[in-house]
Amino acid sequence: DQQVKQNSPSLSVQEGRISILNCDYTNSMFDYFLWYKKYPAEGPTFLISISSIKDKNEDGRFTVFLNKSAKHLSLHIVPSQPGDSAVYFCAASSGTGNQFYFGTGTSLTVIP
Amino acid sequence: EAGVVQSPRYKIIEKKQPVAFWCNPISGHNTLYWYRQNLGQGPELLIRYENEEAVDDSQLPKDRFSAERLKGVDSTLKIQPAELGDSAVYLCASSLGEGARDEQFFGPGTRLTVL
Numbered sequence: 001d002q003q004v005k006q007n008s009p010s011l012s013v014q015e016g017r018i019s020i021l022n023c024d025y026t027n028s029m030f031d032y033f034l035w036y037k038k039y040p041a042e043g044p045t046f047l048i049s050i051s052s053i054k055d056k057n058e059d060g061r062f063t064v065f066l067n068k069s070a071k072h073l074s075l076h077i078v079p080s081q082p083g084d085s086a087v088y089f090c091a092a093s094s095g096t097g098n099q100f101y102f103g104t105g106t107s108l109t110v111i112p
Numbered sequence: 113e114a115g116v117v118q119s120p121r122y123k124i125i126e127k128k129q130p131v132a133f134w135c136n137p138i139s140g141h142n143t144l145y146w147y148r149q150n151l152g153q154g155p156e157l158l159i160r161y162e163n164e165e166a167v168d169d170s171q172l173p174k175d176r177f178s179a180e181r182l183k184g185v186d187s188t189l190k191i192q193p194a195e196l197g198d199s200a201v202y203l204c205a206s207s208l209g210e211g212a213r214d215e216q217f218f219g220p221g222t223r224l225t226v227l
Contacts, residue, residue, distance in 0.1 A: 043218030089154050102154030
């Protein structure tokens with residue numbers, strides 16, 4: 001049973017525009033959420049996180065929004081750059097353990 | 113600082129053969145994770161170690177998979193015998209072990225193909 005879902009397998013965006021990647025979760029016990037970025041032939045690398053006590057966290061061009069009532073989070077990248085082209089995984093965990101549950105990923109292509 | 117090292121990077125074997133993967137975590141990281149990532153899916157946790165103790169192996173198929181982390185540093189993951197459905201990328205990750213919010217650092221993975 002997939003507890004974290006990314007319903008868009010791929011997304012293409014023009015350079016300079018905004019990229020919005022979406023993620024939904026089903027487990028109401030999740031209270032910590034992360035986004036990982038993965039280039040081909042490399043392991044995922046941490047990008048940004050958000051705790052359930054917040055509804056927004058910003059780090060440079062990357063902003064994560066959390067809507068707890070809808071069990072939805074999104075990652076905004078503004079402005080998008082060609083180097084942002086990668087697969088983005090959403091992950092979630094509950095405060096009781098170290099296990100992260102990952103979504104299936106969204107492949108972002110930023111077109112120069 | 114060196115990252116998480118995994119070897120081999122690629123492995124092709126015939127079904128029913130054994131295979132082993134090796135992981136060297138970041139120095140000082142007490143927690144080590146093995147994940148399996150099937151094609152088109154996100155990573156799924158197989159086992160988590162706190163130092164040399166396996167604290168979560170509920171997702172490890174114990175009939176054919178085994179893992180060890182001797183001396184709480186390097187770890188090996190073994191499959192014996194391998195099945196066609198074991199074809200996947202096996203990722204190792206490590207973290208400081210300071211709590212549930214630990215950032216996990218991933219290695220590049222081992223891509224296993226079972227023929």
